[in-house]
Amino acid sequence: MSETEYSGFEIREATHDDYEGVAAIAAQTWDGDDYLTDVYHDWLDGEQRHTLVGTVGDDVAGIAQIVMLSPHEAWGQGLRTAPAHRGKGISEAITYELFDWAREQGAVVSRAMVYSWNQAGLGQSRSTGYEPVTEFRWIRPEPMSGALPASVSCDPDAAWGYWTGSDAAQSLSGLTLSMDESWAVQELTPALLDRAADETSVLTVADGDGTHGFAYRSRTFERETDGGEVETWAEYGVAAWDSLDSARTVVEAIRVDAADCGADRTRVLIPETAGYVSDGAYIRANIGDEPDFVVAADLTADYRRDRPTPRSR
Template identity: 45%
Template sequence: MSSTVRQAREADYEDVVSVVEGVWDDRETDDYVPDVFDDWVRSDGPSQRTVVVEVDGTVVGLCQAALVSDHEAYVQGIRVDPAHRGAGYGLAMLGDLFEWASDRGATVARGMVFSWNDAGLGQAVAAGFRPESAFRWARPEPGEAEPSMPVERDPTAAWSYWTRSDGRTALSGVTLDTEQTWAVAELTRERLQRLADEQAVFAVAGSGTRGMACRVRTTEDAGTDRTLAEYAVGTWEDTDAADALFDAVRADAATLGVDGTRVFIPETPRHVAEAAYVRANTSDWPTFALSADLTGA
């Protein structure tokens, strides 16, 4: 069989749908790729590339990379038709994207894989990705809430707490990206200041700063008619700080008129247990963030 990795085209849509239909058929999870594929193709350009692998005229896999900073790339949507696994098509697409990103100055590529996705994790490691961190979603419901501790919209205090927090260590300094939906990137002081100017930043005060969070966007919940307020990260010192931080998130989301929230929190026993304690409605499983060194790509 003859295979080719090439730039994706809108005409590939039907083949792409066929590819993803069987990828997660053993899970009660909808694949987002069919909903976004057309947008991916139309928005490809200098900072984004979507590729497919074509075998004898039929698309059997797809993948996308986007530049999220001057040295970071994010890779997503790695899919290979189950009937064509084991032939190296995923590695071929990733090789193409790694070279593309490296040529544009990226020194690291990151991706996220659900913790239950053994095939995806194995493929990522085979391609040169290494586990970097793990996170879970907290989903406190929007509503009127009065934090039990002062919560200030102070990016300087939030940055100070972030730099010394065990949450930053657990996440290797990585949070949700400020521009690219469903992507991770390093949180910098400049990015946090921009979120303070354009979205919202929270710092829990009380004998020093004891927690922080930052809103990154409002978005649609894929596959539903719900809207979400999405927070790039949330981390805190103890249960009192967690309670105040999530109450601030609830109140913030309520003022936005959204249906729900999604907060990126470290996957540590303490953070998950304390989020559950303050009724922040954590997701059923963690997601792993992985990184690949592109300096030798």
Template identity: 45%
Template sequence: MDVTTTTEYAADAAIEVREAVPGDYPAVAAFTTDTWESGDYIPEAFPRWMAADDPDTRTFVAVDTTESPPAPESVDGVDPADVDELADGRAVGVCQAVGLSEHEGWMQAMRVDPEYRGRRLSRALNDAGFHWLHETGRRVARNMVFSWNTSGLGASRVNGFEPGTEFRWVQPEPDADATARTDDAAVVDADPDAAWGFWTDAAARDALDGLALDPTESWALSELTRERLRRAAADDRLLVVSAPDGGIGGFSHRVRTSEFEDDGESRTRAEYGVAAWRDRASCDALLAAISRDAASVDADTTRVLIPESVKWVSDTALAGADVGDEPDFVMRADLTERHWA
């Protein structure tokens, strides 16, 4: 469904918002290569996006119809052999909309060419993504913004997002012999229905608005479901610990392992959708269980999502786990309200 063929999203007469095509690659790579000092993933990811045939994903570009795209050989990192035909017009903005479930959408990869900032292109791109998500049945859209990215936070508010929740990453070290510091809590049977019962009444669930790492889209959060925990248990990816006074004290679930490069070396990361616990003894036992589980899949490092507050962060610090320097923010947009043109 190409909603951009019938709707104009940009007020600027020279700008057209449409679905991206492979021929947009040189222009997109040209303005995203130096987004941050550490680089940007989009020049590498864009060709994969174009090659994929995913009905739950749409990539949009804002195009200056008065300008021609750059020649492939003029853009660092672009192999001219990978570009069969250049697109019409010069892409000067990009974003991606992803359907995570039947009712949830995710917006990501928002970038605008610095030469075109201040012309409301991010709003136009966002409107196209919102419109497509709504037309495909989604009624909420979320995004993630690094807490230090104040310009991104401001732009998200302007574009129709409201404050959602915040979280932090913690990184217990993979260790097959990891043990909790006390015997007050321990690993128990990985019963997904018991874990779900704990989650429905957990303070962590309230703090996170019921969200956890999405199992299919990296860096995205979606609503944790009972079925997701059942699948994790069936695959031996669910970890449940007791509380000192009996009953369930907490749980976590591994959503995937992923490969990444670190100083030219390939490494494996085990990612856990959420960690929720009742007290510091349960936290200690749960993080030790995560360390053992990560070692069992030969992971070099971990990434575990926890709520952002002094309780959750200090519990993990007390357990000796590495804690991320800053939180990340999740924002949400109600798609039952019309945000687009």
């Protein structure tokens, strides 16, 4: 296992034996409600991803992972540093080692997501070379059994044509949810919409005047409630529309599609704009309380400039 030594700590690839150390960090994050302990072993077994830990002596002092979402897009996630070891440059060193790995795989950009209220996370992301890109909000309409609206069909080509000229695409910088990685966004492409049409659903709203909006289901997943029950969620990679009427139609189609796939709940990504968020409120689509931010780092740049460098490589 390769290691890189910095002043006061080392960076190496994570192993299953690091679980207890990672769990100790997670216990001090988000008041102990950190997802890392639930996904850690799956993280290490997954493909097209690289997970690193920072160590101080025998202690795990930091962790993060990077995932390849496409041949040129990487996604950074799970960056954590133990409170006792913050301020030593561990998170920066892990981030740049992960950037190196992603660039070797062919990535030219790495993106990440930060809660809008997370001041520490936002500051840390900016300090490691990430720049703000876009923001989005969730709506969570309730599933509803029934028939799809008459104006809704599965037409990925029409959806793509609508997307390329939409204000939603401009606001979101062309980014929507990945179908393979949770809480990750990547560039929406015709191939992704074709895949959704084959594997999940594409809900395209069109009439004699043209296409007016669409949504696609990115994935379904199960989550345990605080009461110990298991709920099925249907997640939609984006919802876009051009009027209140088409907003109602898109959301109604989502509700029907979610019920049809057996979901108990939904979450749907929409642009964080006054128009979209107020539309969601007006049609009672159950909008989330706060937006989430997406940041990106240019991996073609010299991201290590004026940053910590290892003593030996």
